[in-house]
Amino acid sequence: MSAPIISINHASFSYVTFTKQSGFSGAWHDLFHRQKSTVAAVRDISLQVNRGEVLGLLGANGAGKTTLIKLMTGILPVNTGKVRLFADQVPFRKRPAFLQRIGVMLSQKSQLAWDLPPLDTLVLLREIYHISHDQFTTWLAFLTKELAVTPQLHVPVRKLSLGQRIKFELICTLIHRPEILFLNEPTIDIDVSSQANIYRFLKQLNQDTQMTIILTSHNTKDIEALAQRVAVINHGRKIFDGTTTGLISHYATAPILEIVTDGPLTPLPAHVRQVDPTHYEVDATALATLPVDPRHILRVSRRNGNLDAILTQLFSEEAPAQ
Amino acid sequence: MKYWVTCQNALLTTLAYRGNLLLHLLTTAINVLVTIFMWLAVYNFSGRVTIAGIQSRQMVFYLIVVNVLALIFSAEPIFKFSGLVRSGNLSVVLMRPINYFVQSFWEYLGRAIPYLIVYGLVTGIISPIFHRGLLYGVSSLLLMAVTYGMFLLMITAISLCSFWLIQVWPLRPVLSALFLLLGGQAFPLQVLPAAFSWLIYNPFSLAGNQLTLLLLGKLSLDQIAITGGWTMLWTVAVLVLIKLTWHRGIRSYEGVGS
Numbered sequence: 001m002s003a004p005i006i007s008i009n010h011a012s013f014s015y016v017t018f019t020k021q022s023g024f025s026g027a028w029h030d031l032f033h034r035q036k037s038t039v040a041a042v043r044d045i046s047l048q049v050n051r052g053e054v055l056g057l058l059g060a061n062g063a064g065k066t067t068l069i070k071l072m073t074g075i076l077p078v079n080t081g082k083v084r085l086f087a088d089q090v091p092f093r094k095r096p097a098f099l100q101r102i103g104v105m106l107s108q109k110s111q112l113a114w115d116l117p118p119l120d121t122l123v124l125l126r127e128i129y130h131i132s133h134d135q136f137t138t139w140l141a142f143l144t145k146e147l148a149v150t151p152q153l154h155v156p157v158r159k160l161s162l163g164q165r166i167k168f169e170l171i172c173t174l175i176h177r178p179e180i181l182f183l184n185e186p187t188i189d190i191d192v193s194s195q196a197n198i199y200r201f202l203k204q205l206n207q208d209t210q211m212t213i214i215l216t217s218h219n220t221k222d223i224e225a226l227a228q229r230v231a232v233i234n235h236g237r238k239i240f241d242g243t244t245t246g247l248i249s250h251y252a253t254a255p256i257l258e259i260v261t262d263g264p265l266t267p268l269p270a271h272v273r274q275v276d277p278t279h280y281e282v283d284a285t286a287l288a289t290l291p292v293d294p295r296h297i298l299r300v301s302r303r304n305g306n307l308d309a310i311l312t313q314l315f316s317e318e319a320p321a322q
Numbered sequence: 323m324k325y326w327v328t329c330q331n332a333l334l335t336t337l338a339y340r341g342n343l344l345l346h347l348l349t350t351a352i353n354v355l356v357t358i359f360m361w362l363a364v365y366n367f368s369g370r371v372t373i374a375g376i377q378s379r380q381m382v383f384y385l386i387v388v389n390v391l392a393l394i395f396s397a398e399p400i401f402k403f404s405g406l407v408r409s410g411n412l413s414v415v416l417m418r419p420i421n422y423f424v425q426s427f428w429e430y431l432g433r434a435i436p437y438l439i440v441y442g443l444v445t446g447i448i449s450p451i452f453h454r455g456l457l458y459g460v461s462s463l464l465l466m467a468v469t470y471g472m473f474l475l476m477i478t479a480i481s482l483c484s485f486w487l488i489q490v491w492p493l494r495p496v497l498s499a500l501f502l503l504l505g506g507q508a509f510p511l512q513v514l515p516a517a518f519s520w521l522i523y524n525p526f527s528l529a530g531n532q533l534t535l536l537l538l539g540k541l542s543l544d545q546i547a548i549t550g551g552w553t554m555l556w557t558v559a560v561l562v563l564i565k566l567t568w569h570r571g572i573r574s575y576e577g578v579g580s
Contacts, residue, residue: 075577096419104417115338127324
């Protein structure tokens with residue numbers, strides 16, 4: 001088996017921040033006695049990613065997902081531990097040959113020149129990444145067609161919709177055909193049809209080119225649609241590494257089934273609790289079959305049986321002491 | 323080629339806002355006119371034909387040239403870099419296989435091109451430096467190029483303090499004052515007492531006062547050589563400073579935002 005394309009061993013990163021007191025007296029006090037504190041953003045994380053894998057990083061706000069991406073891409077240096085990409089590349093050194101092989105899309109940071117059409121930025125990237133004119137033309141035509149933004153190539157960026165801008169950001173990230181693609185919140189604030197378009201396109205790209213994709217998102221739909229594997233980060237630590245179904249089965253609690261019926265159930269069967277006239281809960285711990293006539297069931301689902309519920313439960317847990 | 327495209331994009335961005343371009347040209351002209359009227363008033367009220375050996379006509383020409391140079395030798399890259407650090411947008415630049423500072427130079431040049439064409443060409447044509455023989459012309463061009471490189475490196479070195487200061491706007495009035503006083507933008511440094519004559523070799527003066535004197539044909543070949551030597555010395559000092567501060571600064575960069 002080949003070596004992992006990304007290898008992280010016991011990586012940690014912390015930064016110094018300060019708290020500011022409110023009001024004039026607080027500001028005066030802070031001027032002379034600033035209260036500094038160290039925040040451990042990533043704690044002792046180890047992670048291996050193989051070529052062609054799609055890994056989803058899940059975590060609440062401030063959990064450490066984006067910091068982990070920044071360590072992998074070399075924006076930040078690790079305090080302790082090791083991060084290596086392509087077997088021997090230290091990301092923080094940012095060697096041109098290394099940067100040529102990765103693509104990074106940070107949701108709140110734009111590559112596009114605001115006052116110019118996207119094509120001008122893309123031509124600049126063509127020169128930066130030394131892409132031949134023929135390759136550039138063919139690949140750009142493919143990308144813009146797949147993401148349905150060909151007519152917008154010549155429109156100034158400031159006049160594009162948010163969804164169109166995000167698609168062009170994605171094109172900027174992919175224009176040099178990177179081997180590893182880092183996507184931080186790629187579908188934030190865009191409509192469902194554009195989301196579906198991006199999911200389909202990235203899936204196809206991963207299958208056709210074996211591009212490794214590292215994805216962070218708060219939208220569990222992104223993760224379920226794309227990721228073959230997920231790593232859950234909570235308070236800077238990795239608390240799970242496996243498949244999405246593995247995550248659900250690992251954390252799902254007692255089998256309580258939620259049933260919606262087409263009318264009230266009379267009489268109420270055993271083990272069934274009525275929530276409202278057509279909404280029931282069944283404790284399925286000791287049951288082999290459903291105690292409700294299937295002809296009257298509109299919907300049945302397991303509580304804590306989806307990714308959102310599991311993550312809500314995981315992320316609400318208290319932070320460990322620093 | 324990648325840097326040329328950067329320059330091209332910067333020029334296109336400047337041209338995208340026609341109103342701003344015209345306003346900038348106009349406000350610069352007004353600024354120069356105000357300073358010229360002020361100095362003409364000084365000449366009239368003093369009743370002297372020359373001040374520190376400079377005639378009123380020469381003073382007018384000096385002020386025009388030094389203010390044109392101020393358009394090209396600007397501190398704007400400091401605030402641009404500071405903005406990138408503060409917003410975390412530097413992360414996008416760091417992810418490209420490109421030297422940010424070289425790119426910044428070409429970008430700045432691209433933005434300055436319209437002003438260079440309008441003001442610089444006129445100054446270049448009427449300047450006597452190209453009527454003094456090949457050696458003088460080549461030496462002058464060389465000095466201009468070296469001075470521009472030194473100035474940009476100095477601005478780069480100052481901009482690196484953004485890693486620690488985050489908010490660098492308090493530097494703006496300080497830099498403006500340095501340009502006005504040490505750069506000779508408000509008055510030629512030759513009017514200062516002899517005890518302060520060494521001030522003409524400070525980097526702001528090399529980019530402002532000395533280059534203006536050069537364009538006015540007031541520097542001899544020897545003086546061009548001495549000015550060039552000082553410029554090279556400052557270049558080396560600033561390069562060392564950049565090397566030291568970049569490595570420390572990039573480690574303290576937080577890359578805020580996602």
